[in-house]
Amino acid sequence: MAVNVSKSDEIGPTSAVHHERVGNPPPPKGVAERNADVAMALFDTPEQVHEPIDPTEEQKLVRKGLKIDFMILPYLAVCYAFFYIDKTTLSYAAIFGIREDLNLQGPDYSWLSSAFYFGFLSWAFPTNFLMQRLPIGKYLGANIFFWGFFLMLQAATKSFGQLLALRFLAGAAEACSDPSFMLITSMWYTRKQQPVRIGLWYTANGFGIALGGLLGYGIGSIRGALCSTWGVVMCIFLPDSPVTAKGLSRAEKRMAVQRLRENQTGIENKHLKAYQVKEAFLDIKLYLFFILGLVSNVPNGGISNFGTLIIQGFGFSQLGTTLLQIPYGVLIAISILTCVYLNDRFINRRCMFILIFLIPNIAGAFGLHYISTDQKAGRLIAYYLTGPYNAAFVMILSLQTANTAGHTKKVVTNAVLFLGYCTGNVCQI
Incomplete structure (x- = not known):
């Protein structure tokens, strides 16, 4: 799938930062400043963007890349583990008697499961637009805090209605998670680096499942408190973008931005652009990402x-x-790491690896449906085979970040992709 650079969102053919509507008469100064990519604040003139990077300095920045990884990836990974542990709380509560405790009848449990994704659906577009307008690290941290708060309240619910409302609110709080992680990854890493980095923070999904199995249901309120605490930590320490990162000098920030020239997708822009919203909905890839x-x-x-x-x-x-x-969680983590490693070795064959890692999931689903109920080992293996789908979804996320240019267009495409995510989850429930 080719990179689709927004036709009116680039300075030049290999620019890492963007102005709007190049080729038209220049807009008034105030409009130009509003439309410029946030990264332009690091450059005295647009021409500086195209200045070659000194090879020695570039090597220093590459070595410092490990520091950038530590500035970004641990926060996202721990956060993602919390998200998955908390999201499966209802599943663990089910085997420890929540259906009896709350006198859940008929489809009540399914409605509790669906309420989370209905909350996600209702807030998907607003949260993506808020991510564009607000400092993304602080906005993400605030949502994580409220996520944990709603989880702690779930431990005190006494009725189906109370739990339903809190599940809905938790889903709304999570609506910013994956989209914000994708935006942060696209701000810091080149197209080639993105699949590996997305895979590293998404691997925490598998470890979250494994930890959830160890933690069980009884300490749900403690998990919520830890999640809220982590939200505060992210508000304080997670950089909002390379432009504002405290751990880099101004020269290093400029080189970090210049390294992303090949992406041709911009870094960040705080203003909603109506023409990019229209452009997104006229782009066939938006609908393909929804289907994926x-x-x-x-x-x-x-x-x-x-x-x-x-x-x-x-x-x-x-x-x-x-x-x-x-072991199910460990299998997911291994599948993701294997997928991103192979994709990196074979020069970004993302679509091919999406198909390859969906095959075990299809086989597992058929196994769960057709293998006799008295064949415990066979049905357990079929259940485990559903795990590698997570690796395919990592490739889908990296495919989106690498192939959407223009910040507003990117947040719209993120929102539509996760509308598909929610719809798929609700369909099965």
């Missing part, structure tokens, strides 16, 4: 919310059920 988000996540809703019930249905005890989630 939908079809790749149809199994996820059932697995993440009913996974523990599926394993318990094989005849395992409560403790056995939680422990058997650990």
